[in-house]
Amino acid sequence: MATIGDVARVAGVSRSTASYALSGKRAISAAVRRRVEDAVRELGYTPNAGARALATSQTMVIGLLAQFLEDEFAPAMLQYMLGVSDTARELGYDILLSTEADGRNALRRMTDSRMVDGIVLLNVAEHDDRLPILRAAPQPGALVGLPADCTGVDVFDLDFEDAGRLMVDHLHRLGHRELVLVSQPEHVVERGGAYVWRLQNAAIEAARVRGISLHATFASSSQPDVARELGALLDAHPQATGLLVNNEAAAAALPTVLHARGLTAPADLSVVGRYSDEFARTFSLPYSSIESAPDRLGRMAVRELVRRIEGQAGPDEPHVVRFVSPELVDRGSTAAPREG
Amino acid sequence: MATIGDVARVAGVSRSTASYALSGKRAISAAVRRRVEDAVRELGYTPNAGARALATSQTMVIGLLAQFLEDEFAPAMLQYMLGVSDTARELGYDILLSTEADGRNALRRMTDSRMVDGIVLLNVAEHDDRLPILRAAPQPGALVGLPADCTGVDVFDLDFEDAGRLMVDHLHRLGHRELVLVSQPEHVVERGGAYVWRLQNAAIEAARVRGISLHATFASSSQPDVARELGALLDAHPQATGLLVNNEAAAAALPTVLHARGLTAPADLSVVGRYSDEFARTFSLPYSSIESAPDRLGRMAVRELVRRIEGQAGPDEPHVVRFVSPELVDRGSTAAPREG
DNA sequence: CTGAAAGCGCTTACAG
DNA sequence: CTGAAAGCGCTTACAG
Numbered sequence: 001m002a003t004i005g006d007v008a009r010v011a012g013v014s015r016s017t018a019s020y021a022l023s024g025k026r027a028i029s030a031a032v033r034r035r036v037e038d039a040v041r042e043l044g045y046t047p048n049a050g051a052r053a054l055a056t057s058q059t060m061v062i063g064l065l066a067q068f069l070e071d072e073f074a075p076a077m078l079q080y081m082l083g084v085s086d087t088a089r090e091l092g093y094d095i096l097l098s099t100e101a102d103g104r105n106a107l108r109r110m111t112d113s114r115m116v117d118g119i120v121l122l123n124v125a126e127h128d129d130r131l132p133i134l135r136a137a138p139q140p141g142a143l144v145g146l147p148a149d150c151t152g153v154d155v156f157d158l159d160f161e162d163a164g165r166l167m168v169d170h171l172h173r174l175g176h177r178e179l180v181l182v183s184q185p186e187h188v189v190e191r192g193g194a195y196v197w198r199l200q201n202a203a204i205e206a207a208r209v210r211g212i213s214l215h216a217t218f219a220s221s222s223q224p225d226v227a228r229e230l231g232a233l234l235d236a237h238p239q240a241t242g243l244l245v246n247n248e249a250a251a252a253a254l255p256t257v258l259h260a261r262g263l264t265a266p267a268d269l270s271v272v273g274r275y276s277d278e279f280a281r282t283f284s285l286p287y288s289s290i291e292s293a294p295d296r297l298g299r300m301a302v303r304e305l306v307r308r309i310e311g312q313a314g315p316d317e318p319h320v321v322r323f324v325s326p327e328l329v330d331r332g333s334t335a336a337p338r339e340g
Numbered sequence: 341m342a343t344i345g346d347v348a349r350v351a352g353v354s355r356s357t358a359s360y361a362l363s364g365k366r367a368i369s370a371a372v373r374r375r376v377e378d379a380v381r382e383l384g385y386t387p388n389a390g391a392r393a394l395a396t397s398q399t400m401v402i403g404l405l406a407q408f409l410e411d412e413f414a415p416a417m418l419q420y421m422l423g424v425s426d427t428a429r430e431l432g433y434d435i436l437l438s439t440e441a442d443g444r445n446a447l448r449r450m451t452d453s454r455m456v457d458g459i460v461l462l463n464v465a466e467h468d469d470r471l472p473i474l475r476a477a478p479q480p481g482a483l484v485g486l487p488a489d490c491t492g493v494d495v496f497d498l499d500f501e502d503a504g505r506l507m508v509d510h511l512h513r514l515g516h517r518e519l520v521l522v523s524q525p526e527h528v529v530e531r532g533g534a535y536v537w538r539l540q541n542a543a544i545e546a547a548r549v550r551g552i553s554l555h556a557t558f559a560s561s562s563q564p565d566v567a568r569e570l571g572a573l574l575d576a577h578p579q580a581t582g583l584l585v586n587n588e589a590a591a592a593a594l595p596t597v598l599h600a601r602g603l604t605a606p607a608d609l610s611v612v613g614r615y616s617d618e619f620a621r622t623f624s625l626p627y628s629s630i631e632s633a634p635d636r637l638g639r640m641a642v643r644e645l646v647r648r649i650e651g652q653a654g655p656d657e658p659h660v661v662r663f664v665s666p667e668l669v670d671r672g673s674t675a676a677p678r679e680g
Numbered sequence: 681c682t683g684a685a686a687g688c689g690c691t692t693a694c695a696g
Numbered sequence: 697c698t699g700a701a702a703g704c705g706c707t708t709a710c711a712g
Contacts, residue, residue, distance in 0.1 A: 360682090
C-alpha cells in the first residue's frame with residue numbers, strides 16, 4: 001500500500017509538502033499541487049487512519065453504544081442507530097458500534113484506547129452506570145435519553161412529560177372520560193427507564209386536572225405475553241374508551257388483539273401510541289401516535305457531539321439538555337367515544 | 341493519558357520490557373512483571389489503539405457493511421448485525437459499522453485507510469458491486485449471502501434452494517395440491533437478490549415434480565402496499581390451500597390480512613414462512629417457518645473471517661462456501677387442506 | 681532476562 | 697513557497 005512517502009517520491013517533493021498539498025493547510029504552488037494530486041491518483045494513495053490518528057489525536061470515529069437488552073424491543077432501537085450513523089457519515093465520521101449488554105466495558109475500551117473522538121450513548125437510564133465512565137473520559141459524550149444527572153454531557157430526548165399530557169388532552173377534548181395507559185414493562189422502570197414514568201406521571205396529572213380517570217398499567221415487551229396482557233387489560237376496564245400505548249411491542253401486537261376481540265379503532269376504542277412514523281409504517285400500525293423522532297434525536301446528538309469534538313462549541317460552552325416537542329401524527333384512530 | 345513510557349518509568353524498566361511484560365511475548369522475571377502490572381494499575385494505562393495498529397498492522401476491528409435499502413425490511417437486517425457484532429466481540433474485535441446505501445464508498449474507505457482487519461458484507465447481491473473492491477483489498481472478506489462469483493471470499497448463506505423444496509414438500513405431504521408463493525419485491529430480484537429466485541425456482545421445480553400447482557408471485561416489502569397485495573393474491577387464487585411466504589414484510593402483515601378476511605391458519609389456509617425464530621417472536625407471528633438463522637450465519641462469517649485474519653486458515657487454504665440447511669420450525673400453521 | 685534503537689505512516693512546528 | 701526533522705505511542709528485531 002502506498003504511503004505519503006511514495007507520493008512524495010513520485011511527485012518529486014518532500015513528505016511534508018505532499019502532506020500539506022493534500023491537507024491544504026499551507027500555500028502550495030499550483031504546479032506542485034498538480035504533481036502531488038497526480039501521484040495520489042497514480043498510486044491510489046489513501047492515508048493510513050491509524051497513523052493519522054496517532055499524529056493528530058483525531059480518529060474521525062464516533063463510538064455508538066447501543067444495548068439490546070432482553071426485555072426491550074429491538075426494532076425500535078435500530079432507528080436511533082440509523083439516525084446516528086447517517087449523520088455521523090455526513091459529517092465525515094465513522095461509527096464504532098458496541099452492542100454489548102454491559103456497556104461499561106465497551107465504553108472504557110473505546111475511550112481509554114482512544115479509538116474514538118466522542119461517544120453517543122443510546123437508551124440512557126436514569127442512573128446509568130455508563131455515565132461516570134463517560135464523564136471521566138477525555139472524549140465528549142452525547143446522550144439520547146435523559147438521566148438524573150446531566151453534568152458533563154449533552155442530552156437529547158423526547159419531552160415525555162409533554163407527550164403524556166398531549167395524549168390525555170387529545171382524548172379528553174374528544175370527550176373521553178376513562179382511559180387506559182399501557183407503559184413499558186415494570187422492570188424497565190426499575191432498571192431506570194425514566195421516560196416510562198415521566199410520560200406516565202404527566203398523563204396521570206393531566207387526567208387528574210381534567211377530572212377524568214386513567215388506569216396506568218405496564219405490559220411486557222415481548223410476544224406473546226404482551227398480547228395476552230393487553231387482552232386482560234381490556235377485560236379489566238370495559239368502561240374505558242381510550243387506550244394510550246407507551247410500549248412499542250404492545251403497539252405492534254395491538255392490531256391482532258383488537259381483531260381477535262372484534263374491536264375497531266376508533267369506532268370501539270380510540271387509540272394513541274408513542275412511536276415513530278417509520279415504526280408505524282414498518283409494522284403497519286394504523287394508530288395515531290406521538291412521534292418519537294428517533295432519527296431526529298440521533299441527528300441532534302451527533303451534530304452537537306461533533307461541534308464539541310471539533311472545538312466549535314467554545315472551550316467551556318455549557319452543556320445542553322434539549323427536548324424534542326412531541327407531535328401527534330393523526331392516523332385516524334381517535335374519535336368521540338361511542339355513546340355509553 | 342498514560343503511555344507505555346509512563347508505565348516503564350514508574351516500574352523502573354525500559355519501554356520494551358514494559359511492552360513485553362504486558363504482551364507476554366518474551367520471558368520476564370516475576371519481579372519485573374509485578375512492577376509493570378502495578379504501574380499499569382496505578383496509572384490506569386490502556387494502550388493507544390492507533391499506535392498499536394500502526395506498529396502491528398492490526399487494528400482488532402472488523403468492518404461491517406449493512407445497507408438499509410428503501411425497499412428492504414430493516415428489522416430483518418438487524419439480526420444479522422447482532423450476530424456479527426456479538427461474535428466479533430467474543431473474539432476480541434470491535435465493529436466499524438457502515439449503513440451507507442452506497443456501500444462501495446464505505447468499503448473503500450475502511451480498507452484503503454486500514455481501519456479494519458477484515459470485512460463482513462451483509463445482504464450480498466448476485467453481482468454485488470462491492471465485491472470487486474473487496475477482492476482488491478488487502479483484508480480478507482466474509483459474505484452473508486451468495487454471489488455469482490465467490491472467488492477470493494468466504495461465503496455463508498441459507499440453502500434457499502433446499503428451503504424452497506422443503507416448503508413445497510411439507511405442504512404436499514399434508515395433501516395440498518395448489519399453493520401460492522409470495523416472494524420479495526420484484527425489484528429486489530432485479531437488483532440481484534439471488535436468494536429470491538433460488539428459493540422460488542426450487543419451489544417451482546419441486547411443485548412440478550410432485551405434480552402440484554404453484555403460483556409464484558412477488559409482493560412489496562413496505563406497508564400498507566403489501567397488505568393490499570396479499571389480499572389481491574388471495575382473491576386471485578381462491579383454490580389455493582397453502583401459502584408460502586419468502587418476504588418478511590408480507591409475513592408481518594399477514595395476521596392482519598387474514599383476520600380482516602376472517603381466515604384462520606391452518607383451518608382455512610396453511611402457511612409457511614421463511615424467517616428467524618427471533619423475528620417470529622418480535623412480530624408475534626404464529627406461522628411455521630423455515631429458520632433463516634441470521635445469528636448463526638453472522639457468527640459463522642465472523643469466525644471464518646477471524647481465522648483468516650489471524651492466519652490460522654493457512655497461507656492459501658481455499659475459500660469456503662458454506663450453506664446452512666433450512667429447518668422447519670413448527671408453529672402449528674399447517675394441516676391437511678380442508679375438503680374442497 | 682533486559683535495554684537501546686529503529687520503524688510503523690502520518691502531521692506540524694521550525695527554518696529557510 | 698518548500699524541506700529536514702521531530703514526534704505521536706506503540707512493537708519488535710538486534711545486541712548483550
